[in-house]
Amino acid sequence: MTTVLPARKLKVGILGATGTVGQRFIVLLETHPLFTIHALGASPRSAGKPYDQVVRWKMNAPYTKAVGSLVVQACEPQPFADCDVVFSGLDSSVAGDVESAFLKADIAVFSNAKNHRMGANIPLIVPTANPEHLTVIEHQRAQHNLKYGFLVTNANCSTTGLVVVLRALQDAFGPLSHVMVTTMQAISGAGYPGVSSLDILDNVIPLIDGEEDKMETEVAKILGSVLPDNSGFRALDNTVVSATCNRVAVVDGHTECVSVKFARSTDPSFSPPTVAEVDKVLSDFQSESQLLGCYSAPKHPIVVATQPDRPQPRLDRDTHGGNTVTVGRIRPCPVLDLKFTLLVHNTVLGAAGSSILNAELAVAKGVLKARE
Numbered sequence: 001m002t003t004v005l006p007a008r009k010l011k012v013g014i015l016g017a018t019g020t021v022g023q024r025f026i027v028l029l030e031t032h033p034l035f036t037i038h039a040l041g042a043s044p045r046s047a048g049k050p051y052d053q054v055v056r057w058k059m060n061a062p063y064t065k066a067v068g069s070l071v072v073q074a075c076e077p078q079p080f081a082d083c084d085v086v087f088s089g090l091d092s093s094v095a096g097d098v099e100s101a102f103l104k105a106d107i108a109v110f111s112n113a114k115n116h117r118m119g120a121n122i123p124l125i126v127p128t129a130n131p132e133h134l135t136v137i138e139h140q141r142a143q144h145n146l147k148y149g150f151l152v153t154n155a156n157c158s159t160t161g162l163v164v165v166l167r168a169l170q171d172a173f174g175p176l177s178h179v180m181v182t183t184m185q186a187i188s189g190a191g192y193p194g195v196s197s198l199d200i201l202d203n204v205i206p207l208i209d210g211e212e213d214k215m216e217t218e219v220a221k222i223l224g225s226v227l228p229d230n231s232g233f234r235a236l237d238n239t240v241v242s243a244t245c246n247r248v249a250v251v252d253g254h255t256e257c258v259s260v261k262f263a264r265s266t267d268p269s270f271s272p273p274t275v276a277e278v279d280k281v282l283s284d285f286q287s288e289s290q291l292l293g294c295y296s297a298p299k300h301p302i303v304v305a306t307q308p309d310r311p312q313p314r315l316d317r318d319t320h321g322g323n324t325v326t327v328g329r330i331r332p333c334p335v336l337d338l339k340f341t342l343l344v345h346n347t348v349l350g351a352a353g354s355s356i357l358n359a360e361l362a363v364a365k366g367v368l369k370a371r372e
């Protein structure tokens with residue numbers, strides 16, 4: 001496929017620009033070759049004031065003077081009308097209605113929030129796992145009579161790391177019947193100010209409200225297929241996922257301990273893949289974003305750690321800019337077939353990085369264009 005590049009940089013709006021995910025968008029977009037930051041939005045508490053005055057900046061990299069002086073807008077379509085694309089890092093209490101209003105106003109939206117993820121013709125895309133789901137955009141546009149607008153969501157941050165590895169395993173060794181996953185999730189996943197220090201220091205919290213349900217349902221949609229008429233998706237109905245989610249005292253990076261069983265396991269002639277075979281399949285896994293030459297595409301969607309005590313959040317979360325999933329400790333599972341540990345950067349591939357790479361894919365496929 002030939003990559004279609006826009007005639008100029010696309011003007012970007014960021015909704016929820018003051019939040020944890022919004023700040024990550026700013027860092028990732030400051031030097032982006034396809035996109036330029038044009039407008040910022042946040043709550044009525046922040047609207048009307050320069051970004052500098054309202055943001056409590058938590059990123060390691062600084063933001064530019066130009067961004068600091070942008071006046072924060074209310075999250076309504078009108079101030080974003082000349083944006084070619086809007087990235088949403090909005091709190092889920094408002095994201096649903098705000099994103100619907102932007103779609104109705106014919107603006108392209110890439111959302112991190114949970115609200116629209118399971119919508120019948122809303123793509124739920126992890127860019128290195130199921131980019132082919134973008135084909136449903138044409139149906140969405142026809143349904144709402146839109147020229148430029150559409151709505152694409154990306155997944156829950158823990159789901160994101162998991163599905164990249166499951167997709168690689170499924171492609172190589174056939175469908176999975178059972179997936180058991182236990183997460184250790186960073187505090188930045190709870191936004192800012194998030195979990196109080198008295199709750200999390202010297203502690204592990206064995207509950208993240210709603211997280212397990214999201215992991216158990218999103219995987220089936222992402223690893224499912226597009227309906228033949230491109231009107232929606234057929235979720236997997238033969239893969240059972242059981243998730244247990246914990247909050248731990250790590251700043252960024254979700255670690256997940258995973259065991260899987262292959263559907264063919266019930267066949268007496270089937271023997272599970274060896275550790276060496278799994279290592280090779282994961283290391284060789286490629287995504288369409290690499291083949292299309294997308295700017296943020298990681299060199300490898302999955303990196304297999306060579307040291308026996310990896311992955312570790314502090315050491316591995318920034319590999320390939322945070323858009324890769326690091327896997328280690330691959331070994332046979334005496335209960336299911338195979339077990340391993342993975343790490344995903346929750347605010348890069350798990351949030352803003354996925355939205356941006358999804359938008360790059362949409363540009364490369366000619367569905368996201370500059371407004372004329």
Ligand SMILES: NC(=O)C1=CN([C@@H]2O[C@H](COP(=O)(O)OP(=O)(O)OC[C@H]3O[C@@H](n4cnc5c(N)ncnc54)[C@H](OP(=O)(O)O)[C@@H]3O)[C@@H](O)[C@H]2O)C=CC1
Nearest residue numbers: 016018019020021042043046089091092112113189191192
């Ligand atoms: N953090 C993570 O790792 C991940 C987060 N997500 C999802 O991304 C979204 C953002 O998360 P995160 O950045 O962590 O959250 P934060 O709480 O850090 O930021 C929330 C943002 O929403 C804005 N906001 C709050 N209320 C309103 C309102 N009434 N109208 C308009 N804007 C409002 C806030 O603006 P103000 O500062 O003015 O209050 C702020 O910019 C959420 O939906 C979350 O579930 C998804 C994957 C991973």
Ligand SMILES: N[C@@H](CC(=O)OP(=O)(O)O)C(=O)O
Nearest residue numbers: 112113114156157185189190
């Ligand atoms: N709940 C996730 C982050 C998040 O906001 O997820 P979601 O977008 O699925 O609600 C975490 O705490 O790490």
